Amino acid sequence: MSNNTITRGLIGIIVIIFAVFFVVQNYVYDSGNRFEDTLKVIMDEAKKENWEMAQQKEEEFNKLWLNGKYLIALNNAEHDYSEMKDAIEVLRSSIEIKDRNRAVESANRVMGHFINFKKIVPEP
Numbered sequence: 001m002s003n004n005t006i007t008r009g010l011i012g013i014i015v016i017i018f019a020v021f022f023v024v025q026n027y028v029y030d031s032g033n034r035f036e037d038t039l040k041v042i043m044d045e046a047k048k049e050n051w052e053m054a055q056q057k058e059e060e061f062n063k064l065w066l067n068g069k070y071l072i073a074l075n076n077a078e079h080d081y082s083e084m085k086d087a088i089e090v091l092r093s094s095i096e097i098k099d100r101n102r103a104v105e106s107a108n109r110v111m112g113h114f115i116n117f118k119k120i121v122p123e124p
Helices: 003-048 051-075 078-097 100-118
Strands: none
Touching (some): 003 078, 003 100, 051 078
16 A cells, blocks of 8 residues: 555544544534523523523523533534533522523533534643
8 A cells, every 4th residue: 555545544434533522512512502591591591580490491401402412522612512511500509599691601601612612623
């Protein structure tokens, strides 16, 4: 085998790995924009102070997060992943103590992190 054949083969394998990774990430998180839509509902319900619905949607959101958090950890810096994880914990506790402002703020923070994480090259 020549060096060109090996180089092309390795490039092809890397492209396939990236494609599979982003297809799986898209399926887990962006299938019907479930992640973002659920966060928006949480924000809306927190603004209305409908805490039962906010709690229910937060539980749905947590299931989505648990299904794919390793995909986010794989593609992003540890610091960014930790910030998102902390923001999710703040969101959960804000809903539990019924703190409207903090719940909306933390949901916005989680949304911002997620939008950044979806990018092929996330911003620092």
